[in-house]
Amino acid sequence: MGEKFIEGLEVRKAVLGVEHVERSLNNANDFNMAMQELVTEYCWGEVWTRPGLERRERSLLNLAMITALNRPHELKLHVRGALNNGLSKEEIKEVFLQCAIYCGVPAAIDSFRTAQQVFDEMEENK
Structure with missing residues (x-):
């Protein structure tokens, strides 16, 4: 996984809770894992980590x-x-x-x- 995914995963767990995030990732399958990766990297790694807010x-x-x-x-x-x-x-x-x-x-x-x-x-x- 890339740097933004790792940063996003850290923020996602801090905000939503480790248990929820791990459950979401563990329950992901071939169909929806790409969405989990996108959300973690883009929403949490790119946007939630930005300065300004x-x-x-x-x-x-x-x-x-x-x-x-x-x-x-x-x-x-x-x-x-x-x-x-x-x-x-x-x-x-x-x-x-x-x-x-x-x-x-x-x-x-x-x-x-x-x-x-x-x-x-x-x-x-x-």
Whole structure:
């Protein structure tokens, strides 16, 4: 693997959690491994490692964009990532309220519901 993949893997694990990333890679097959490699190298190794925005800021942006796209599975991952990157539940709530105005109330309601599932799961696992 190249340098950007290795850098991306480090960031991806730090943000999303080692267990999740290793499970994703271990469950990859001939059909979808190329996507895992692309995401790790390009998203995490090229973009998340760039100067200019801190991980915390990138998490704020991701929560808003993923809400706008209405992608609850990815949102779950990035709610955890946002918490790992230092965002508070209050800040996450404010992102979703902002999204309600600019992206639509139904998308924001789904994001609140999805985030609450993550908070509940994390509380249970304490």
